[in-house]
Amino acid sequence: xxxxxxxxxxxxxxxxxxxxxxxxxxxxxxxxxxxxxxxxxxxxxxxxxxxxxxxxxxxxxxxxxxxxxxxxxxxxxxxxxxxxxxxxxxxxxxxxxxxxxxxxxxxxxxxxxxxxxxxxxxxxxxxxxxxxxxxxxxxxxxxxxxxxxxxxxxxxxxxxxxxxxxxxxxxxxxxxxxxxxxxxxxxxxxxxxxxxxxxxxxxxxxxxxxxxxxxxxxxxxxxxxxxxxxxxxxxxxxxxxxxxxxxxxxxxxxxxxxxxxxxxxxxxxxxxxxxxxxxxxxxxxxxxxxxxxxxxxxxxxxxxxxxxxxxxxxxxxxxxxxxxxxxxxxxxxxxxxxxxxxxxxxxxxxxxxxxxxxxxxxxxxxxxx
Amino acid sequence: xxxxxxxxxxxxxxxxxxxxxxxxxxxxxxxxxxxxxxxxxxxxxxxxxxxxxxxxxxxxxxxxxxxxxxxxxxxxxxxxxxxxxxxxxxxxxxxxxxxxxxxxxxxxxxxxxxxxxxxxxxxxxxxxxxxxxxxxxxxxxxxxxxxxxxx
Numbered sequence: 378x379x380x381x382x383x384x385x386x387x388x389x390x391x392x393x394x395x396x397x398x399x400x401x402x403x404x405x406x407x408x409x410x411x412x413x414x415x416x417x418x419x420x421x422x423x424x425x426x427x428x429x430x431x432x433x434x435x436x437x438x439x440x441x442x443x444x445x446x447x448x449x450x451x452x453x454x455x456x457x458x459x460x461x462x463x464x465x466x467x468x469x470x471x472x473x474x475x476x477x478x479x480x481x482x483x484x485x486x487x488x489x490x491x492x493x494x495x496x497x498x499x500x501x502x503x504x505x506x507x508x509x510x511x512x513x514x515x516x517x518x519x520x521x522x523x524x525x526x527x528x529x530x531x532x533x534x535x536x537x538x539x540x541x542x543x544x545x546x547x548x549x550x551x552x553x554x555x556x557x558x559x560x561x562x563x564x565x566x567x568x569x570x571x572x573x574x575x576x577x578x579x580x581x582x583x584x585x586x587x588x589x590x591x592x593x594x595x596x597x598x599x600x601x602x603x604x605x606x607x608x609x610x611x612x613x614x615x616x617x618x619x620x621x622x623x624x625x626x627x628x629x630x631x632x633x634x635x636x637x638x639x640x641x642x643x644x645x646x647x648x649x650x651x652x653x654x655x656x657x658x659x660x661x662x663x664x665x666x667x668x669x670x671x672x673x674x675x676x677x678x679x680x681x682x683x684x685x686x687x688x689x690x691x692x693x694x695x696x697x698x699x700x701x702x703x704x705x706x707x708x709x710x711x712x713x714x715x716x717x718x719x720x721x722x723x724x725x726x727x728x729x730x731x732x733x734x735x736x737x738x739x740x741x742x743x744x745x746x
Numbered sequence: 747x748x749x750x751x752x753x754x755x756x757x758x759x760x761x762x763x764x765x766x767x768x769x770x771x772x773x774x775x776x777x778x779x780x781x782x783x784x785x786x787x788x789x790x791x792x793x794x795x796x797x798x799x800x801x802x803x804x805x806x807x808x809x810x811x812x813x814x815x816x817x818x819x820x821x822x823x824x825x826x827x828x829x830x831x832x833x834x835x836x837x838x839x840x841x842x843x844x845x846x847x848x849x850x851x852x853x854x855x856x857x858x859x860x861x862x863x864x865x866x867x868x869x870x871x872x873x874x875x876x877x878x879x880x881x882x883x884x885x886x887x888x889x890x891x892x893x894x895x896x897x
Binding site for chain 1: 765769789792852
């Protein structure tokens with residue numbers, strides 16, 4: 378900066394990979410002029426496991442548990458995307474009962490994922506209290522998962538063609554109980570944060586990403602909606618029976634960190650709405666379509682994208698007619714959204730970088746795969 | 747005017763603090779005192795594997811069909827069997843299950859046609875050695891022993 382009183386030199390600072398605010402093993406190389414960020418560069422790959430290559434050495438069913446380990450805070454959504462892609466390839470559709478249960482579980486997963494985001498994001502900004510409350514409410518969702526499918530985080534809840542497990546006794550009741558309890562809790566979080574002047578001042582105008590920028594970078598999910606684009610795959614290309622449910626797409630105008638916070642908070646409310654509707658009307662019937670023990674999709678390819686909590690999650694699967702995938706390409710929302718980090722960070726202060734990484738809502742398991 | 751007064755009297759911060767203090771009531775404590783207090787585990791929980799035996803005669807239920815080993819994405823199950831020369835049936839000899847590589851996906855359990863292999867609610871599987879994570883047939887049938895701590 379030419380007009381500064383004191384001469385300052387450019388400084389290259391390494392943030393991460395063990396920095397607690399990078400939400401995993403993300404390394405960001407910051408180029409600084411004093412407190413101001415001139416540019417950033419992300420170094421990723423610390424958590425690379427080669428998931429797409431693993432897929433080529435497993436059968437179609439065997440690969441399903443691995444997708445849970447990409448975005449491990451939204452494992453159910455990942456599993457749903459993969460199952461839908463293979464089902465499209467096979468030309469089967471999950472029975473109505475399975476679809477309803479899938480919707481309930483993925484929406485609960487959206488809440489769980491957003492809760493973890495809210496807790497850690499607030500923690501990064503300096504508000505420690507919401508983390509404990511968010512974790513406490515997330516526990517309810519994880520308990521529902523544990524009772525339903527036997528695992529809390531990497532659930533492997535869905536199978537190709539439907540579900541493996543029938544809902545347990547009291548599943549509907551517990552979901553509704555959670556909805557009742559959770560709506561009050563969102564009000565509490567809002568009481569803690571939304572009106573709080575420190576929170577507002579730390580977030581407003583930070584990390585602005587306009588609608589054009591979002592489209593150029595391919596940014597999806599709440600970040601896109603906070604910039605004013607009304608795009609939600611649940612509405613645009615409904616899957617798993619989402620067209621039956623009545624919900625709104627929360628949209629904001631400015632595209633800054635505060636708006637993204639508001640959008641995600643409202644999304645949680647909408648998810649509660651969907652869960653209520655879905656629980657009220659779970660059709661009876663089978664839970665698994667006829668797919669057979671050995672899954673051999675016909676030669677061909679399919680692309681399915683779903684609205685994961687972090688954005689558009691796409692699976693491009695290619696079959697050569699054998700029991701193993703020829704190729705599984707995954708379009709993870711975190712990875713694509715992370716691209717916009719440099720754009721958002723330029724000109725910001727170092728302390729804002731932490732807020733911007735938090736608001737991107739990345740999970741490094743998904744970025745690196 | 748109301749906005750200004752709210753700002754001067756720090757209304758927004760006090761509202762937040764009210765929530766915090768409301769949650770300090772002893773009834774609101776949710777922390778589980780884990781080793782003393784056992785967590786409630788879901789009935790379907792996928793934990794340590796077990797090889798079920800017939801409670802009537804103590805024989806294994808496993809028919810050595812090898813389906814679990816085929817279903818396992820990590821290839822960590824090895825079923826050893828030999829054919830009984832009299833009955834011409836397969837009989838289970840050894841069964842190893844490497845929980846150090848297991849991701850508890852439950853595919854082996856689903857594949858088992860006779861409900862012999864089962865993932866139980868036992869979740870304490872730590873051991874001091876890598877070899878301790880490889881379970882043999884005897885351990886799978888009797889269940890994991892409680893860890894003996896070396897203090």
